[in-house]
Amino acid sequence: MKSIESLEEFYKRKFEWLPEDLKKDIGHFNLFHHEPYVEGKPTVIPYRRRDFYKVMLVKGSGRVHYADKVVEVKKQALSFSNPQIPYKWEHLDQIREGVYCVFNSQFFHQFGQFGEYEVFQPSGNHIYELSDAQLIEVEALFEKMETEFNSGYKYKFDSIRNQIFEILHFALKLEPSSALEDKPINASQRISMLFVELLERQFPIDDSHQSVSLRSASDFADRLNVHVNHLNRAVKASTSKTTTQIIAERVLQESKVLLRHTNWNVGEIAYALGFTEVTHFNNFFKKHLEISPTVFRKSI
Numbered sequence: 001m002k003s004i005e006s007l008e009e010f011y012k013r014k015f016e017w018l019p020e021d022l023k024k025d026i027g028h029f030n031l032f033h034h035e036p037y038v039e040g041k042p043t044v045i046p047y048r049r050r051d052f053y054k055v056m057l058v059k060g061s062g063r064v065h066y067a068d069k070v071v072e073v074k075k076q077a078l079s080f081s082n083p084q085i086p087y088k089w090e091h092l093d094q095i096r097e098g099v100y101c102v103f104n105s106q107f108f109h110q111f112g113q114f115g116e117y118e119v120f121q122p123s124g125n126h127i128y129e130l131s132d133a134q135l136i137e138v139e140a141l142f143e144k145m146e147t148e149f150n151s152g153y154k155y156k157f158d159s160i161r162n163q164i165f166e167i168l169h170f171a172l173k174l175e176p177s178s179a180l181e182d183k184p185i186n187a188s189q190r191i192s193m194l195f196v197e198l199l200e201r202q203f204p205i206d207d208s209h210q211s212v213s214l215r216s217a218s219d220f221a222d223r224l225n226v227h228v229n230h231l232n233r234a235v236k237a238s239t240s241k242t243t244t245q246i247i248a249e250r251v252l253q254e255s256k257v258l259l260r261h262t263n264w265n266v267g268e269i270a271y272a273l274g275f276t277e278v279t280h281f282n283n284f285f286k287k288h289l290e291i292s293p294t295v296f297r298k299s300i
Helices: 007-014 132-149 156-172 187-200 217-224 228-239 243-261 266-272 278-289 293-298
Strands: 029-033 044-048 053-059 062-066 069-073 076-081 087-091 097-103 127-129
Touching: 029 132, 053 132, 053 156, 069 127, 076 156, 097 132, 132 156, 187 217, 187 228, 187 243, 217 228, 217 243, 228 243, 243 266, 243 278, 243 293, 266 278, 266 293, 278 293
Parallel strands: none
Antiparallel strands: 029 097, 044 087, 053 076, 053 097, 062 069, 062 087, 076 127
16 A cells, blocks of 8 residues: 655646745645546556645546445535545545645644644544535635635635534534534543544554554553553443454454555565554464455455
């Protein structure tokens, strides 16, 4: 799997030019329309992580690959991607229209906790299929953003930040109301959330990632400065799963990604996932999926 794609690499790949502000340590924003379908031109965005945010309105059917989950887009959708979540977008028909904006984390510096919204969390929804009526509403929001972007208004980027938030909240309002209830968080839930956050920070694995270092409940308890029994009780009470079970599920998910999307051999994958021996990884994989990593890779 290739390393994280930077904004510089994105511009070189798509346009073969670089905006001037990328050379500076400041916030960057840009807006583009999707290129029309061209016979013979690739219709698959490769599976990888990017170091920037992207909010996209796309028309046309497709599949979006997240780790071992695939989301189907039937007609049109609003999507959110961020530096923490790798994905691959596969267009399935010759309709390819829409608009998208890209920006880095500095663009929202001191303008709220942008990355904490559900659409940018590993467990949240990142793709929202839109009805025709919803499509018209979202198109109007992007048109407003584009008009502002092309204007000479001194504070246009402050206005654009507000419009991005408006699109974000439009998507969140599409969620069932029960999913957005503001429920009080108790001590066990807080510890469990810190554990999951610490676990997720180790993924996804790419070329620059040497090896997963936190593999056991004790490892996480030491890092969180709590007794391992306290951590296990908190995680069980909050998730109905054991700490070990959650760790294993996440390691298994990442192993599928590496087998599917890289050319690393099984030994390299085992090492990256923190296994000291290839046989330990093979036994772990077989225990959960009843097939070996090699057979899984061949079946893809």
